[in-house]
Amino acid sequence: MTGGMQYKVWPWATAIAIVAIGYGARSAIGTVYGEAEARQLLEALSRAGLYLGSAIATAAATTLALMLTLIGMIRRSDTDFDDDTYRRVVLISTLATVTLLTSLVVLLAFVFPVGEFEALPDGWYSTLYDVLFGACVLMVALLATTVIVTYLTLRHVIARITPTDDI
DSSP states (O other): OOHHHHHHHHHHHHHHHHHHHHHHHHHHHOOOOSHHHHHHHHHHHHHHHHHHHHHHHHHHHHHHHHHHHHHHHHHHSSSOOOHHHHHHHHHHHHHHHHHHHHHHHHHHHHHSOGGGOOSOOTTHHHHHHHHHHHHHHHHHHHHHHHHHHHHHHHHHHHHHHSSSSOO
16 A cells, blocks of 8 residues: 555544444443433543543644644755645644644533533433533544554655665
């Protein structure tokens, strides 16, 4: 598989695999039968989601900062880089930004005291649980995709600046 093809296939395969795992996990949890059960699931998800969201926000922000470093390294390199390299850096930056924004929205959603609301329509907690669970899966899928694109980009850059063809 050529470098350009890997650059397109592996990120999509990673995102699809993470979403499939998330769907499998949600299916394993099963149907939420009552509001009390949904509240308990929401409380458990919010505890884990706060840690997950903050870790992902940190990773995404760090990735953005590292892209600035990578651009500086590419510009100072004696090797000429093609437009594809810069497109990859832009893609990584875009993925990291979307990941960061998604994690911030999820963090914001988890700090609302949803268990304290009264007179909510039937099915509210179940729907909220499904939406927040899906948002957590989306965050992880975005970060995993960012990691794969970053790896493939770094491998491409290293191959261009290494004097041998062994990479």
